[in-house]
Amino acid sequence: MKRSRTVEWEDASATAKAAGTMAGLDFLREIVAGRLAPAPLGSLMGFALEEVEDGRAVFGFEPAEEHYNPIGSVHGGVYATLLDSAAGCAVHSTLPRGMxxxxxxxxxxxxxxxxxxxxxxxxxxxxxxxxxxxxxxxxGLYDSSDRLLGHATSTCMLFPTD
Incomplete structure (x- = not known):
């Protein structure tokens, strides 16, 4: 039986423009509040930034069949994308305007x-x-019982946007 999924997202250019005009924490808070559009990748994969504070970011994700690998579990690339997004946004939350x-x-x-x-x-x-x-x-990637499902470390390069 064929299955399908329709994905919709907002124009990412307005959000990208706003990123250069705000401190990282303010920018991410605008996304959480819904005043700026989230990254289209979140719509594609089904995850969203739910919480952010200085040095910390939390994404929520509902796994579904479209995230599966051929052996019937969520593909490792989905784990990696979620972990990369959480680590990267945690870093972004610490950046001043122009970085x-x-x-x-x-x-x-x-x-x-x-x-x-x-x-x-x-x-x-x-x-x-x-x-x-x-x-x-x-x-870290956690289930509702706070069991650790996956872990990552990331090094990020910081640079001025000018």
Missing amino acids: AYTSLDLSTRFLRPITADTGKVRAIGTVMSRGRRTALAEA
């Missing part, structure tokens, strides 16, 4: 399988260290 970041690396560990039966999961990113040019963050 941006990009991920330099992502080291992941997949600890437990995720299926549609797992229910909602959270990716929680925190900044471990931030300097002038790089930041180190970690992220």
Whole structure:
């Protein structure tokens, strides 16, 4: 039986323009509040930024069949995307106006399988260290019982947007 999914998203250019005019925490809070559109990738994959504070970001995700690999569990690339997003946004939340970041690396560990039966999961990113040019963050992926499903560390390069 064929299945399908329709994905809708808002124009990402307005959000991208706003990113350069605001401190990172203010920018991410505008996304959480719905005053700025989230990244189209979240609509495609079905996850959203739900909480943000200085040095911390939390994404929510409902796993479903469209996230499966051929053996019937959520694909590792979905884990990695959630963990990268949480770690990266945690770093972004610490940046002043006029600064941006990009991920330099992502080291992941997949600890437990995720299926549609797992229910909602959270990716929680925190900044471990931030300097002038790089930041180190970690992220954990948790089920509703707070069991760790996956973990990642990420190094991000910081740079001026001018």
